[in-house]
Amino acid sequence: MYLVTAEQMRELDRRTIEELGIPAVALMENAGRAIAEEVVALCRRRGPGGGRDRGNRWSNGGSSGGDGGSGGGADGSSNGSSNCSSSGGNGGNGGNGSSNCSSSGGNGGNGGNGSSNCSSSGGNGGSGGNGSSNCSSSGGNRGNGGNGSSNCSSSGGNGGNGVSGDAAAAETARAHGERAGFQVSGDNALTLAHADAERWFILVGKGNNGGDGLAAARHLREAGIAATLVYAVPPESLTGVAALQRDAAAALGLPALQYGRDRLDLAEGSGIVDALLGTGAAGAPRGAYAELIAAANRSGKAIVSADIPSGLDADTGATHEPCIQASVTVCLALLKRGLVQYPGAAAAGRVVVRSIGIPSSLAGEEDGVSAHLLTPEVLQQRLGVDVTRRRSPEGHKGTYGHVLLAGGTLRMSGAGLLSARAALRAGAGLVTWALPQQLLPYVAGAAPELMLAPAEDGGAGVWNAATADELLRLSGQRDVLAIGPGLGRFAGDTEWLRRLWEGTACPLVLDADALNILAEADYSGWAQRKHPVILTPHPGEMARLAGRSTAEVQADRIGLALAYAAEHQVTLVLKGAHTVIATSEGQAYVNTTGHPGMGTGGAGDVLTGVISGLLAQGLNAAQAAAFGVYLHGEAGEKAACERGNPASLIAGDIIEAL
Ligand SMILES: NC(=O)C1=CN([C@@H]2O[C@H](COP(=O)(O)OP(=O)(O)OC[C@H]3O[C@@H](n4cnc5c(N)ncnc54)[C@H](O)[C@@H]3O)[C@@H](O)[C@H]2O)[C@@H](O)CC1
Numbered sequence: 001m002y003l004v005t006a007e008q009m010r011e012l013d014r015r016t017i018e019e020l021g022i023p024a025v026a027l028m029e030n031a032g033r034a035i036a037e038e039v040v041a042l043c044r045r046r047g048p049g050g051g052r053d054r055g056n057r058w059s060n061g062g063s064s065g066g067d068g069g070s071g072g073g074a075d076g077s078s079n080g081s082s083n084c085s086s087s088g089g090n091g092g093n094g095g096n097g098s099s100n101c102s103s104s105g106g107n108g109g110n111g112g113n114g115s116s117n118c119s120s121s122g123g124n125g126g127s128g129g130n131g132s133s134n135c136s137s138s139g140g141n142r143g144n145g146g147n148g149s150s151n152c153s154s155s156g157g158n159g160g161n162g163v164s165g166d167a168a169a170a171e172t173a174r175a176h177g178e179r180a181g182f183q184v185s186g187d188n189a190l191t192l193a194h195a196d197a198e199r200w201f202i203l204v205g206k207g208n209n210g211g212d213g214l215a216a217a218r219h220l221r222e223a224g225i226a227a228t229l230v231y232a233v234p235p236e237s238l239t240g241v242a243a244l245q246r247d248a249a250a251a252l253g254l255p256a257l258q259y260g261r262d263r264l265d266l267a268e269g270s271g272i273v274d275a276l277l278g279t280g281a282a283g284a285p286r287g288a289y290a291e292l293i294a295a296a297n298r299s300g301k302a303i304v305s306a307d308i309p310s311g312l313d314a315d316t317g318a319t320h321e322p323c324i325q326a327s328v329t330v331c332l333a334l335l336k337r338g339l340v341q342y343p344g345a346a347a348a349g350r351v352v353v354r355s356i357g358i359p360s361s362l363a364g365e366e367d368g369v370s371a372h373l374l375t376p377e378v379l380q381q382r383l384g385v386d387v388t389r390r391r392s393p394e395g396h397k398g399t400y401g402h403v404l405l406a407g408g409t410l411r412m413s414g415a416g417l418l419s420a421r422a423a424l425r426a427g428a429g430l431v432t433w434a435l436p437q438q439l440l441p442y443v444a445g446a447a448p449e450l451m452l453a454p455a456e457d458g459g460a461g462v463w464n465a466a467t468a469d470e471l472l473r474l475s476g477q478r479d480v481l482a483i484g485p486g487l488g489r490f491a492g493d494t495e496w497l498r499r500l501w502e503g504t505a506c507p508l509v510l511d512a513d514a515l516n517i518l519a520e521a522d523y524s525g526w527a528q529r530k531h532p533v534i535l536t537p538h539p540g541e542m543a544r545l546a547g548r549s550t551a552e553v554q555a556d557r558i559g560l561a562l563a564y565a566a567e568h569q570v571t572l573v574l575k576g577a578h579t580v581i582a583t584s585e586g587q588a589y590v591n592t593t594g595h596p597g598m599g600t601g602g603a604g605d606v607l608t609g610v611i612s613g614l615l616a617q618g619l620n621a622a623q624a625a626a627f628g629v630y631l632h633g634e635a636g637e638k639a640a641c642e643r644g645n646p647a648s649l650i651a652g653d654i655i656e657a658l
């Protein structure tokens with residue numbers, strides 16, 4: 001899924017209109033229809049008179065009925081005990097009884113009655129059956145678990161239907177077309193049983209975002225939902241296609257208010273469509289816009305934003321004061337960068353990307369479109385990663401590469417150990433942990449699968465500059481060198497790192513203090529490496545590398561990561577919620593797997609190990625960085641789920657969940 005800036009979106013709009021001849025008003029009509037459908041979907045989810053519905057999910061197309069979770073409460077909830085998580089796709093419907101659904105990239109299945117456990121990666125999870133079922137899917141569509149006990153899994157293809165008992169009878173009846181005959185169905189996406197209980201305010205700005213809201217209002221009326229227009233500016237000031245929409249709404253007799261002139265109490269409605277500001281906004285909302293945004297947030301009503309929450313910087317994810325706090329953002333045509341970076345990602349709520357007639361293939365032709373949401377599809381199709389992590393039937397430990405990790409000191413031995421163990425769990429055939437000699441008696445046997453290479457430390461348990469010789473020698477027979485977890489600083493460390501940078505003929509992964517050494521060195525003068533370098537900074541380390549403040553780094557993570565990776569010809573992994581991976585060729589990937597529970601010491605060391613383990617298996621730098629971040633986040637989600645309470649998650653749990 002592409003991630004675009006406002007400027008790139010404008011160019012794609014222009015090309016669609018001018019080169020393909022699709023009228024702007026047609027695009028706006030599609031946008032309005034999509035927004036209305038998502039309002040109806042939200043009304044369905046929360047039931048009559050429901051309150052706010054804030055979640056944070058990503059989904060593409062689909063719309064009503066396709067979103068995770070249905071039934072009484074928030075998304076993904078079910079009757080009884082259930083636990084649903086979704087990344088990249090739609091979470092499934094939690095079933096009755098105990099169900100546990102997770103989805104990555106695809107649609108999570110429906111948890112069945114009784115106990116079911118469904119997970120899906122890349123494909124659509126099936127329906128858990130009644131009784132006990134356990135389903136998992138990778139890459140394909142899963143089948144339906146039947147009644148009784150069933151256990152189904154599918155990889156790459158479509159799982160069959162494990163149907164039995166009553167479910168089988170029902171299926172047969174459907175297949176035989178019982179109730180054949182004349183049937184008519186309505187416009188389901190705009191059908192709402194309790195439409196007459198809904199009253200929505202549509203906040204309309206002066207530009208095309210306002211035009212989208214006006215089109216949505218007509219479609220909502222078509223669905224039987226009362227829609228009242230609230231103009232931020234005098235309606236006469238609208239121009240172009242937005243003015244056409246204004247006139248159509250007026251001709252239909254839609255009630256309209258003007259902010260500042262007419263009495264308005266947003267709390268009297270059941271929801272709000274925010275169509276004040278879109279990708280044409282500049283700076284913090286001013287005047288009536290700012291006042292309407294603040295009033296909408298105060299109202300406590302569900303807010304559906306058109307394209308982006310008004311007040312959000314569409315490119316960076318920075319939020320101005322004030323900024324709409326949306327329940328749902330209906331992002332039009334292509335995902336805007338600002339919706340996947342915090343704090344914008346939080347302000348947007350659930351993000352649904354809806355097609356409006358701008359071909360996404362145009363984005364592929366644009367030289368400037370360089371950012372993508374990291375989904376299983378992007379991993380497989382764009383990056384060419386085998387996400388199944390298949391092992392060859394003829395494989396042996398030598399097939400899967402050998403990692404050399406340099407890290408750990410007496411006081412920070414755990415960082416090295418975590419990293420080395422994670423490299424093994426990522427699938428590396430062999431891992432050698434080079435460590436100061438003094439540590440040996442303490443860590444020997446801590447992970448029997450590891451090989452240990454003690455480096456002469458003069459009895460101090462810390463690294464020293466003379467160890468470079470031994471590391472250079474060892475790296476000659478290894479496939480990747482990872483440096484940094486628990487490394488510490490020492491006299492001559494800059495020259496030490498320079499020797500390893502210039503003298504090793506394998507990919508390098510640098511983390512923690514290796515990054516701090518790099519930040520103090522002017523490494524642009526170091527000899528150019530033939531083999532790739534992956535840097536894995538957290539925002540503080542990134543700030544030191546880039547000579548900026550941490551706040552500046554966080555203000556535009558995608559932009560900064562892209563610029564740094566291109567300038568220094570490295571693959572950069574800028575960690576934090578929604579980690580950004582930027583390649584030296586100018587591509588960025590934004591990851592959305594992960595869990596707040598992963599904010600714990602050692603989680604970064606685990607990531608370094610995972611990326612190194614993947615590199616050792618022959619993945620290239622972009623593949624290893626992107627897939628490593630994705631897997632690390634997914635393992636964190638799983639571990640948090642297994643712990644019961646995410647606050648209890650520790651880094652070792654992430655390794656065990658890999
Ligand atoms: N261009 C197209 O063909 C399409 C555009 N679409 C919609 O149009 C939006 C972009 O429309 P526009 O470019 O007209 O821009 P916007 O509708 O985002 O807003 C621009 C207007 O808002 C005002 N404004 C800007 N910054 C402000 C601030 N800080 N405080 C107060 N007022 C401010 C200005 O008067 C300006 O005219 C998209 O986000 C999307 O919703 C969709 O209808 C699809 C097609």
Ligand SMILES: [K+]
Binds near residue numbers: 308309
């Ligand atoms: K908006």
